[in-house]
Amino acid sequence: MRVYLPATIGTLRRLVEDGRFAPLGGTGFALTPALRESYTSGDTEELEYAALLDAARASLRLIAAEQDDGGDEKNPPRRVVISADVEQATPRPDLDAAVVRISGPVELAQIAAVHVDTAEAEAAVVAAAAVIDAADLGDDDAEFALGEAEDHELAWYAPQELPFLLELL
Structure with missing residues (x-):
């Protein structure tokens, strides 16, 4: 299953150094039956x-x-x-339609791609990260700030490009 x-x-730096990483709480997002139904x-x-x-929004919390x-x-x-791509992902519809839990770390060999904001998004990302909780509670101004960050498309990188990407940051 793609998660x-x-x-x-x-996290990317640790992934490149260690060859694997464990998502916080084993939490990921995927195309689940609940997401399809929604x-x-x-x-x-x-x-x-x-x-x-949804995962990009969760990245703001991190x-x-x-x-x-x-x-x-x-x-x-x-x-x-x-x-x-992981073999086992357990849907968590009690948290949200796309949320899944994976067990154990993800190895570099399992990674299909990495999606990262460009430098132009940094100011909007900082502003959105500062108000993510307020947005969840319905604050319209905070939701607008999230929208500003989400207007930036994530760039796509192949796993073998990660060392070069991190070197250029």
Whole structure:
């Protein structure tokens, strides 16, 4: 099953160093039966993209936590989503339609692609990360800030490109 795992630039650095990573709480996003039922139309590609966008929003939470810890200059605030193929993913419709739980770490060999914000998105990502909780509680201004970040498309990278991407940051 293809899963979309929220991450950060720091996560990517650890992935390249260790050859694997464990998503926080084993949480990922995927095209689940509940997600398919929640849409009146859309093909598989469109619904997988919706799951990827959910993971990108979850990445904002990870960035917010890093910012609360003071941030790290070598890890710019950019949304990161790791697309991986895993054998076992358990749907968690109690959390949301696309949420899944995976057990154990994800190996570099399981990664199909990595999606990362470009430098132009950083200011919008920082603003969105600062208000992610308020947006969840219905704050219209916070939701607007999230929309500003989500207007930026994530760039696509093959797993073998990660060392070069991280070197250029």
